[in-house]
Amino acid sequence: MTDLNRSSDWIALEQHQRDIEKLHLRDLFAADPQRFEHFHARLSTGQGDLVLDFSKNRITKETLPLLLNLAKTAGVDVWRDRMFVGEKINNTENRAVLHVALRNRSNRPIKVDGQDVMPAVNTVLAKMRDFAERVRNGSWLGATGKPIRYVVNIGIGGSDLGPAMVTQSLRRFRHPEIKFHFLSNIDGAHLDAILDQVVAEETLFIISSKTFTTQETMTNARSARNWLTSQVTVADAVAKHFVAVSTNAKGVTEFGIDPANMFEFWDWVGGRYSLWSAIGMPILLSIGWEGFEQLLAGAHAMDRHFAEAPLEGNLPVILALIGLWYANFWKAASLAILPYAQDLARLPAYLQQADMESNGKGTTRQGRAVQTLTGPILWGEAGTNGQHAFYQLIHQGTHLIPCDFILPAKAEGKFADHHRLLAANCFAQTQALMLGKTGDEVRAEMSAAGMDEGKIKQLLPFRTFPGNRPSNTILLRRLDPYHLGMLIALYEHKIFVQGIMWNVNSFDQWGVELGKQLAGDVLSGSGAHRDGSTEGLMALYDALGKS
Numbered sequence: 001m002t003d004l005n006r007s008s009d010w011i012a013l014e015q016h017q018r019d020i021e022k023l024h025l026r027d028l029f030a031a032d033p034q035r036f037e038h039f040h041a042r043l044s045t046g047q048g049d050l051v052l053d054f055s056k057n058r059i060t061k062e063t064l065p066l067l068l069n070l071a072k073t074a075g076v077d078v079w080r081d082r083m084f085v086g087e088k089i090n091n092t093e094n095r096a097v098l099h100v101a102l103r104n105r106s107n108r109p110i111k112v113d114g115q116d117v118m119p120a121v122n123t124v125l126a127k128m129r130d131f132a133e134r135v136r137n138g139s140w141l142g143a144t145g146k147p148i149r150y151v152v153n154i155g156i157g158g159s160d161l162g163p164a165m166v167t168q169s170l171r172r173f174r175h176p177e178i179k180f181h182f183l184s185n186i187d188g189a190h191l192d193a194i195l196d197q198v199v200a201e202e203t204l205f206i207i208s209s210k211t212f213t214t215q216e217t218m219t220n221a222r223s224a225r226n227w228l229t230s231q232v233t234v235a236d237a238v239a240k241h242f243v244a245v246s247t248n249a250k251g252v253t254e255f256g257i258d259p260a261n262m263f264e265f266w267d268w269v270g271g272r273y274s275l276w277s278a279i280g281m282p283i284l285l286s287i288g289w290e291g292f293e294q295l296l297a298g299a300h301a302m303d304r305h306f307a308e309a310p311l312e313g314n315l316p317v318i319l320a321l322i323g324l325w326y327a328n329f330w331k332a333a334s335l336a337i338l339p340y341a342q343d344l345a346r347l348p349a350y351l352q353q354a355d356m357e358s359n360g361k362g363t364t365r366q367g368r369a370v371q372t373l374t375g376p377i378l379w380g381e382a383g384t385n386g387q388h389a390f391y392q393l394i395h396q397g398t399h400l401i402p403c404d405f406i407l408p409a410k411a412e413g414k415f416a417d418h419h420r421l422l423a424a425n426c427f428a429q430t431q432a433l434m435l436g437k438t439g440d441e442v443r444a445e446m447s448a449a450g451m452d453e454g455k456i457k458q459l460l461p462f463r464t465f466p467g468n469r470p471s472n473t474i475l476l477r478r479l480d481p482y483h484l485g486m487l488i489a490l491y492e493h494k495i496f497v498q499g500i501m502w503n504v505n506s507f508d509q510w511g512v513e514l515g516k517q518l519a520g521d522v523l524s525g526s527g528a529h530r531d532g533s534t535e536g537l538m539a540l541y542d543a544l545g546k547s
């Protein structure tokens with residue numbers, strides 16, 4: 001395949017960027033009162049509504065068609081179809097990429113190696129449902145006969161971030177009597193802090209690990225097991241207080257967990273795409289089967305849209321193209337995710353793994369060095385908190401930071417009256433970024449406030465805002481399982497499209513291996529890869545640790 005950045009489509013986009021570089025969004029809006037109409041897309045199903053407003057971007061009506069040409073040249077639609085039929089598009093691991101099968105509520109057969117995966121998916125879902133119902137209704141008892149009141153998920157990366165983010169995001173739908181904790185860090189402080197908040201006899205530990213070999217998870221699991229058996233001394237304690245989610249049945253059995261208490265998934269589920277699988281067990285325990293099914297249904301609705309909608313009206317495709325437009329043609333290195341919903345506070349962390357572990361790559365699918373910038377540095381924080389911390393840089397700093405604002409429309413909960421303020425801030429920020437504030441406006445404002453000319457002159461440069469800073473706004477009808485499913489799947493497919501266009505394999509993660517390997521060397525004292533800095537630090541660590 002020829003590099004996309006040498007194609008005529010790419011060159012046309014470079015030229016187009018130069019042509020519109022000087023245009024200000026203010027003027028583009030003034031020139032086209034219908035700009036919002038032209039530049040927003042919406043997925044409405046019976047149950048859900050998700051709107052993507054991309055009008056506040058540095059684009060004209062020529063931009064998207066040019067980007068769509070590039071998407072077609074890259075074969076986005078062909079690769080998308082290959083994913084949905086279960087082809088092994090994860091070429092470095094020779095695996096299919098089928099998180100879409102986990103939420104395939106139509107049950108249409110999807111085959112891997114000639115075998116339909118749907119019966120196995122449905123069997124595990126049924127087993128999960130049965131188990132979750134017993135825990136939730138109090139009929140699953142701990143070893144001393146008490147119902148479960150605490151769930152501790154032990155996992156890291158994809159076996160932590162998805163369930164933790166979704167459980168927190170769907171706080172309002174949670175089981176009223178069960179508390180959830182997510183243990184991930186190898187730092188004993190994490191385990192300590194969580195064990196302080198639970199009662200052994202009423203605690204269920206879920207060991208979540210695709211491989212069941214991850215150092216952090218296995219260490220925490222062993223320590224948790226020791227703690228539990230020291231607290232609950234009756235026979236069979238582990239069987240009543242530990243379940244496992246994994247693809248590695250052998251590892252689970254060796255750990256001492258009954259295969260009956262293991263929930264399986266498969267190698268065609270990437271860790272960072274696994275919350276829809278048995279890895280979602282904490283979500284299911286928290287919100288119950290109906291909620292979990294809604295989460296799957298919302299994602300499935302987005303899958304169908306992604307699979308079926310023409311590229312020009314396809315939300316994940318549009319979001320991907322706009323991201324690529326900034327990364328490759330404006331050299332914007334980062335992307336800020338700004339959810340205006342406190343319950344979505346972990347979404348940026350979740351998307352960091354989803355996006356950066358997927359597209360943070362420098363090697364093409366064919367094994368050559370990529371020639372363009374690839375996955376963005378993703379970061380963010382819930383609004384309005386971020387406004388009082390880092391938005392300064394987004395408004396007046398020297399970096400171009402494209403932003404995704406995310407807002408549920410429905411005001412809910414005990415203090416729903418706050419929601420108007422929240423929404424007003426969200427809209428105002430996107431507007432401020434886009435419009436900025438001209439010198440004339442600042443001057444008029446200051447003189448209206450009675451400021452003298454000397455002061456006005458002095459402060460003018462500091463109080464002007466350049467504006468022309470781009471953002472998308474994603475509006476959800478409400479924050480519920482269905483809409484969250486839509487939202488997560490939107491980003492998953494966005495990442496997919498960008499990975500195809502950058503010609504990287506979004507579904508491996510070799511980049512995390514070296515650190516793991518060296519940690520092993522350091523621990524064993526083999527010193528195989530030692531250097532002066534590391535030697536020095538380790539010696540001081542030993543000395544200071546003993547002082």
Ligand SMILES: O=P(O)(O)OC[C@H]1O[C@H](O)[C@H](O)[C@@H](O)[C@@H]1O
Pocket residue numbers: 156157158159208209210211212213214217271272357509512
């Ligand atoms: O689920 P596990 O096999 O324990 O893996 C947990 C995580 O660790 C790995 O190092 C990868 O970077 C992640 O993609 C993965 O989600």
